[in-house]
Amino acid sequence: MKKIITICGPTGIGKTAFAIFLAKALHGEIIGADSMQIYKYMDIGTAKPDASERAQVRHHLVDFLDPAQDFDAGQYAEMADQAIDTIVENERLPVVTGGTGLYIRALLYGLFRSRPVCRTTLTELTKTLEKKGGPYLHRQLESCDPAAAQRIHPHDGFRIIRALEVFLTTGVPISQKQTQHGFAHPRYRSLTLGLYMDRHDLYDRINQRVDMMMAQGLFAEVQDLVEKGYDLNLKSMQSIGYRHMGWIINRDMDLDTAVSVLKRDTRRYAKRQFTWFRKEPGIVWMTPEQTGRAVALVKDFLTSP
């Protein structure tokens, strides 16, 4: 099984710099694991590694997709697999870096099926959801997949729809697939490094970073995207930062309020990431300053059988 390094942690903690340092020290190349940095033209708001950073270390799966395109964890894992193959062939070390927990999990353990989602079914179910509400669909789910219904809250329309979609298109309850799969089989040997720091310090950093993004022209970036024809309702345009600028553009909110809500939403996101990564198994936790320790750990990891 191939060995890879994975770096995860909440937004704004300094993963980019940490990963670049590590990659340079260890002949590595970086594979992004970020659901928004994949998009082209979205640079400031996603805190994408800039040109000079990308000149130092080769980056994969960053800045390659049109913002109007959908993407998902399955595609991510597939493309990351290819990137890893290429990097290993070139005798370099793959350093997967990012904050999208599901993408990392999908890469490291795979997902329960290899077929893409059925968009038509999804759209239909979404319509029903809007018309009849979550509890209605939840009752349907209860009759075809009671186990899933028990796990999913009646208000979590997103998950109810997914569960129904799986049952409708495959005839197999999602709960059964999930149980069988169980993320039980690693696809790589990963040394996973998790970055953490004092929560208040991280929140301060996030607040400052948002101010910095605004100073760098986040608003103009979003305006440009809109002018290029990217609808504010796109998945990509509904992400943190972009939707907030959209509210200003649409005059739904004044700038000061939008910025403070943007900070708040970023903080909440970081918190959710902590919750996710905290329970992921096998993560070695360290602060972003512990680069020396990280290098030593990686060397150990690479020489071990």
Added chain:
RNA sequence: GGUGGGGUUCCCGAGUGGUCAAAGGGAUCAGACUGUAAAUCUGACGGCUCAGCCUUCGGAGGUUCAAAUCCUCCCCCCACCA
């Protein structure tokens, strides 16, 4: 100096005698998460030896079986008048 309005749990803010540890919102914390995940969703939120008890609604007294709610005095804030 005078008149009017106001001080409520971390913040904003409702509450005018019991059904009030106190609506609602915000912030925060905790959690869920298997192909939209920067998304979607849930819970907690005065304290405790937790189906009960204790301490809270500017302060001190008082009325009452019972007060955040009524009365008295005091402190502070705001508006207007001088």
